[in-house]
Amino acid sequence: MTDVEALRQQVAGLMPKVRQDLERLVRIPSISAAGYDAEPVRTSAEATAEILNDAGLAARVIDGEGGHPAVIGSISAPDGAPMVLLYAHHDVQPTGPEELWSTPPFEPTERDGRLFARGAADDKAGVMVHAAAIRAWDGRPPVGVSVFIEGEEEAGSEHLPDLLARYADHLRADAVILADSTNWRVGQPALTTSLRGLVGCTIEVRTLDHAVHSGMYGGPIPDALTALCRTLAALHDERGTVAVPGLKSEPSDPLDLQEDEFRAWAGVRPGVEMIGEGGLTERLWTKPAAYVLAIDAPRTKEAPGQLVPSVRATVGLRVAPGDSAADAVGALVDHLKASVPWGAELTVLDSFSGEPYRV
Numbered sequence: 001m002t003d004v005e006a007l008r009q010q011v012a013g014l015m016p017k018v019r020q021d022l023e024r025l026v027r028i029p030s031i032s033a034a035g036y037d038a039e040p041v042r043t044s045a046e047a048t049a050e051i052l053n054d055a056g057l058a059a060r061v062i063d064g065e066g067g068h069p070a071v072i073g074s075i076s077a078p079d080g081a082p083m084v085l086l087y088a089h090h091d092v093q094p095t096g097p098e099e100l101w102s103t104p105p106f107e108p109t110e111r112d113g114r115l116f117a118r119g120a121a122d123d124k125a126g127v128m129v130h131a132a133a134i135r136a137w138d139g140r141p142p143v144g145v146s147v148f149i150e151g152e153e154e155a156g157s158e159h160l161p162d163l164l165a166r167y168a169d170h171l172r173a174d175a176v177i178l179a180d181s182t183n184w185r186v187g188q189p190a191l192t193t194s195l196r197g198l199v200g201c202t203i204e205v206r207t208l209d210h211a212v213h214s215g216m217y218g219g220p221i222p223d224a225l226t227a228l229c230r231t232l233a234a235l236h237d238e239r240g241t242v243a244v245p246g247l248k249s250e251p252s253d254p255l256d257l258q259e260d261e262f263r264a265w266a267g268v269r270p271g272v273e274m275i276g277e278g279g280l281t282e283r284l285w286t287k288p289a290a291y292v293l294a295i296d297a298p299r300t301k302e303a304p305g306q307l308v309p310s311v312r313a314t315v316g317l318r319v320a321p322g323d324s325a326a327d328a329v330g331a332l333v334d335h336l337k338a339s340v341p342w343g344a345e346l347t348v349l350d351s352f353s354g355e356p357y358r359v
């Protein structure tokens with residue numbers, strides 16, 4: 001029988017060390033995106049392995065062939081006890097424009113009781129959750145533990161299938177805990193038992209062989225950017241409900257989440273309406289969501305007086321549990337093709353898909 005109160009006290013006593021280790025990790029700019037220096041990602045993998053070793057786990061850095069290094073480690077199971085696989089990732093997203101940060105992105109700074117820095121939450125805190133759990137048991141938890149800390153989650157996990165295959169024996173487990181999700185609200189822990197899948201595609205819309213002068217040709221001839229805007233507008237109906245036919249959704253129990261609170265977290269501007277139908281929990285967890293991720297088109301500062309001949313856009317779709325990623329990306333592509341106006345040419349250049357999940 002576990003003495004929960006003793007464990008709680010043990011965890012509280014560990015927090016200064018956990019905080020110190022977290023700050024050490026977030027000072028390493030382990031950006032995994034293409035075009036950034038790969039060396040800090042290796043430094044971050046090495047630091048992660050050290051922290052886990054220090055917590056009582058035999059951990060080491062492993063190389064994904066052509067990818068960023070991951071960290072694996074394990075503690076064997078006591079007789080008859082199950083194995084639990086602990087997942088997190090030690091790489092981070094690029095910072096974006098640094099002048100938009102209130103404090104430097106790789107300098108952990110406490111404000112209002114929270115620690116701010118790139119990766120402080122996503123997902124170096126996840127690494128620390130696992131290390132702290134092992135420390136809380138003095139390195140001898142009542143279950144066997146495997147740890148897998150990925151180094152390129154933020155860059156699309158291209159080498160993850162290879163690593164999973166190569167280290168299958170090491171990673172075999174009865175349960176997996178991913179510490180890369182969200183708390184329900186600050187100070188209130190949560191278990192995530194379902195996640196929407198993620199699919200999308202990049203399309204090109206073309207109306208002309210080449211650009212032509214808008215004064216000489218504008219009127220009878222459609223430009224590609226207007227055709228793209230009308231195509232993208234078909235992703236939602238007037239209320240903002242996803243209008244792609246054939247996507248599945250499910251009911252969901254309402255949770256204690258108020259619209260005002262949710263708007264404030266997201267920073268929604270005062271007059272902007274919430275879109276879609278049904279409860280907030282359903283719209284967030286068990287219904288699809290569609291959005292435009294990017295458009296390649298002439299820049300406003302350089303806009304010439306021409307009819308734009310071709311443009312590209314990337315569209316994303318969150319797929320409800322119970323749906324299939326392949327069906328959803330097929331439905332998305334069919335809908336975009338059916339929605340492009342005036343006979344404009346629509347080509348799908350690329351697509352991506354990840355399955356939804358429910359425990």
Ligand SMILES: [Zn+2]
Pocket residue numbers: 089122123153180
């Ligand atoms: Zn993450």
